[in-house]
Structures are given as C-alpha cells and as structure tokens.
Amino acid sequence: MTDTLTKLAYQTFQQGKSYFGVAHKALSTQLEQLAVGKRDNEIFPLSPDVVERIYNSLNQIIETDWNDAETGIYPVETLFDNSWGDFFQYYPLVWLDLPKIWDRVRNKQYQSFDSQIDLNDYPKYYRQNFHHQTNGYLSDLSANLYDVQVDILFNGAADAMRRRILAPLKQGLSHFAEVPPSQIRVLDVATGTGRTLRFLRSMLPKAALFGTDLSPAYLRKANQLLSQLPGELPQLCQANAEDLPYGNEQFHGVSCVFTFHELPGPARQNVIDQCYRVLKPGGTFVICDSIQKDDDPHLNPLLHNFQTTFHEPYHRSYSEDDMTARLERSGFVEIATQLHFMSKYWVAHKPA
Template sequence: MPESLTKLTYQTFQQSKNYFGLAHKILSSRLRNLVYPTLEQKTKPIPNELLPKLQQRLNQLLETDWQDTQKGVYPESLLFDNPWDDFFRYYPLIWLDFPQMWERVKQQSYQDFSPEIDIDAYPSYYVQNFHHQSNGYLSDLSANLYDLQVEILFGGAADAMRRRILAPLKQGVKAFELVTPRQARILDVACGTGRTLKLIRAALPQASLFGTDLSPAYLRKANELLSQIAGELPQLLQANAEELPYVDDYFHAVTSVFLFHELPATVRQTVIEQCFRVTKPGGVFIICDSIQLSDSPELGYMMDFFPETFHEPYYKHYTTDNLLERLQKVGFENIETQVHFMSKYFIAHKPA
C-alpha cells in the first residue's frame, strides 16, 4: 500500500474511533440523565472553545504516531492493532454495567466490593471503585472491560499515547552499547492488562520483558493477551510498586503508564524511589500519565471535573504535583518532559 494511502487509512481509522467514543459518551449520558436525572447536574459538557484545541492536540498526536513508524521505532501494523474480539465480546457488558455504576455514583459509594473479593491484602488507597467501575481493579470483569473503557474515554487515542514511550525507551536501551538486544531487561510497573508490554514487545522483540501489578485479575488478562504474541513470554508478578521484588540495579529501563495519578502523594514518592533502585546506572525511567496544570492550564476546566466524574480521589493533587522534583530528589537526572494530547511524559535517567 502506498505510504500516503496507509497514512490516510490510519487517520481515518483513528478519527472513526474518536467519533465512536463521542457517540458512546452522548448516548450513555442521555440514558443516565433519563434514568438518574439527579446525576445530570454533576457532569458538565466541554466548553465549545476547548473543542478545537482538543482536536489540534489529537491531530498532533496522530502525526507523531505516524512519524515514529516512518522512523522505524515500531512497525506500522501497531497503528491498526485493535482488540476486535474484546470489543464485540465486552462492549455490551459496558452498557449492562452502567446501572450499577450510576447507582454507586448516586449513593456516593466509592469502596463497594463484592463479598467474595478479599480486599484485606491490598493497601487502602487501592481499594477504590476507580472510574466507578464495579469491584475496582479486583475482578475479571473489570480487567476485561478496562482497555475498552480507556479507549472510549480517550476517543480511541489510548494506545497512541502509550506508544509515545517507545522512542525514548529504545533510545535509553541503546545507551548500553555492550548490551545485546536479547540481554536488555525492561520492567513495566503496574502493567495492568499488558497493553504497554505488548507495544514494547513490538518495538523491542528480543528484549526480556517484566511486568508487575497488584491485581491478580489484571495479571490474568495480561497473561492471556501476551501469550498470543510470538517470542519470549514476559515475566509477570503480582507485587506492590512500593516494594518491587527485584534486586538493585537490575533493569536497563523501567516504564509506568497511567499509574501515578491513582496514587497518594507519599506513595508516588515511594514508587519513584523503588523504580530508581531497580534501574541500572545509566538506565532510563519513563512515566506516562495525565497532563498537569503546569503544562496545560487551558485544560484546567477538564482537570477540575475529571476526578469527580470518574472517581479519581488522588487526581486533583496529581495535577499540581511536582514530579520533576520528586524524580530529582531520588537521584534521577537529565529529565525531559513531553506532552502529547492528554498525557504527559517524564523521561528520567539514572546517573551512570
């Protein structure tokens, strides 16, 4: 397929996902307002003046995504990778789960878990119905719906934002001149369903990949996803990021995607300390998370209503938290920040 046609196909594919996400939000909001009219006042539409800015940010993200394939950072096939089986299997379940979510919002019940789920083994900050979803991150249903829910939330741009870690990740690993591709070790902290590890595998097919997460349900989903990919299976462990079960100076690179806004401030610092500890001297640590007020003040309106709309109890503090200072405090240096669409990136290096 000619390059220009491939690019047009990709842009059309992404815009169609964006329109689908928008249609989903409109329909679900109307249904919610019909069934639970008292909840209508708690949500606010995006101001019209913000819409062109969001579209511009999305277009810039898609252009960067495309350019990285042309530079050989990852194959073009990733641009069209979509979990269609999961979509057709689980999208109806999102609608079936809405009444429980809306009732939870109405009752302001944010730590509502089924009796069969043992919550005692988890830190209190984790036992939350993040995004108002049933059983938080501790059920197989939650794990099955998560990627689809995030794709809808970001209008189909979630993977494109995740892929922004791949260029600095490859550059960071390449800094170890005497390390062969097969010897490189990369850890994804809070790997969730394994989507980020799948992207890393496509960019670095020979590297040894590792992932940790607190949720056994999400690790089961990650194992299911990653088992379908050719090559060495990533090593997955159930572990708290506050106590990573690895020796010092073990990984050439460490990544963390969409974790820090769901952590209390003190825990963010502890996790950064752990990531510094397990990163090799000369290695790189890359954070992908939400935008912050310091880099996107024009989107402050959205950051204000996001934590209540989606029950993100630690998000508001995150938007003003100085992660650069936290990274420097533990010893990271040469820290670069980037912003793509609705995400911010910290690319930090451990002194050699």
C-alpha cells in the same frame, strides 16, 4: 504510494475510534442524567475554543504516532494492534455494567466490592472503585472491560498515548549499545492488561520483558493477551509497586503508564524510589500519566470535569504535584517532560 495509503488507513482507523468514543459518551451521558440526575452545577461547559484545542491535540498525537512508526521506532503494524475480538465480546458488557455504576454514583459508594473479594492484601488507597468500576481493579470483569472503557474515555487514542513512551525509552536504551538485544531487560510497572508490554515487544522483539501489577485479575488478562504474541512471553509478577520484587540495578529501562494519578503522594514517591533502585546506572525511566493543572490552562475545566465525573480520589493531588522534584529526590537526572493529547510524560535517567 503504499506509505500514503497506509497512513490514510491509520488516520481513518483512528478517526473511526474517535467518533465511536464521542457517540458512546454522548449517549451514556444522556442516560446517566436520567438515571442519576443532572449535575450541571458541578460541570464546567467547554467552550468551542477548548473543544477545538482538544481535537487539534488529538490529531497531533495521531500524526506523531504515525511519524514514530514511519521512522522505525516501532513497526507500522503496531499502529493497527487492536483487540477487535475483545471489543465485540465485551462492549455489550460495558452497557450492562452501567446501571451498577450509576447506582454507585447515586449512592456515593466508592469502596464497594463483592463479598468474595478478599481486600486484606491490598493497601487502603487501592480499595477504590476507580472510575466507579464494579469491584475496582479486583475482578475479571473489570480486567476484561478496562481497555474498551479507557479507549472510549480517550476517544480512541489510549494506545497512541501509551506508545509515546517508546521513542524516549528506545533512545535511552541506545546507551547500552554494547549489550546484546537478548540481554536487554525492561520492566513495565503496574502493567494492567499488558497493553504497554505488547508495544514494548513490537519495538524490542528480543529483549527480556517484565511486568508487575497488584491485581491478579489484570495479570490473568495480561497473560492471556500477551501469550498471543510471537517470541518469549514477558515475565509477569503480582507485586505492589512500592515494594518491587527485584534486586538492585536489574533493568536497562523502566516504564509506568496511567498509574501515578491513582496513588496518594507518599505512595508516588515510594514507587519512584523503587523504580530508581531497580534501574541500572545509565538506565531510563519513562512515566506516562494525565496532564496536570496549568500544563495547558485552557484545559483546566476538562480536568475539573474529569475529577468530578469519575471517582479519582488522588487525581487532584496528582494534578498539582511536582513530579520532577520527586524524581530528583530519588536521584534521577536529565529529567525532561512532554505533552501529548491528554497525557504528560517524564523521561528521567539514572546517573551512569
């Protein structure tokens, strides 16, 4: 009975986030049309069948999320890990930031940064207003708003999508059964605000966790959020994922979430090569990112609309990229893929 009530509470919790996301997007879209003008000629209308497929897949990922918790992949409490304090503090700022976003959209400003932000230490492809965000990923405001914005984008399912890396990673770590839990080392590449590291900590309470990101602002946010957790604080490091600051064969598992669609092709390969280099033989690498073209042809109009609406200069290239071939080029074997809601996953292994 308790499990049934907990599951119902989780489903209600997720449905509430989903309805909120839909309501926010509907209202902001109407206001954007007033501020920027309609772009109907660039947007494909979604048929009722496609909308139904989207909501069916949303319900499926919520069910999968619950099942993984119920079977012990991670604690059930993880399902309710939501930073309500951040939400209520920063959601009003999402609205206050929208006029700036609409202004950049109207004026086609895609590389606009405040003068005090030094761009010299960042690769050219990173100097973008991804999602039309103010100052891209290089300000504390961006870091504070990111999780709220992404959860709205995915109708409240962003964390459920992130958590889909946990089961294959835990299965991969079982190959190191002789290693004490406190000596297991897991790296999250491009960790952002540390949401994935939070979920890794809930699954691996004794493991040594590491995270890298290129943005010092996002690392400050990650340190703030992760310091709230019990146990050892994950070790965070500012680094370009194309040049990870670790020796060869240091980690039993590596994850990378929502990153590859924001990289040009050569950088994608470099990051995969680096993840292979730092992974121990027999280790597991799990990627979570956007679905790709023709994973579900019915959803291609949705991908088109995403690429049209948001500033994602490398998403079209990513959506047609053969990521499995890239993983094989680096040396990975036993590569499997999964689809959950709007995300795609690659689970790859370094030969033992």
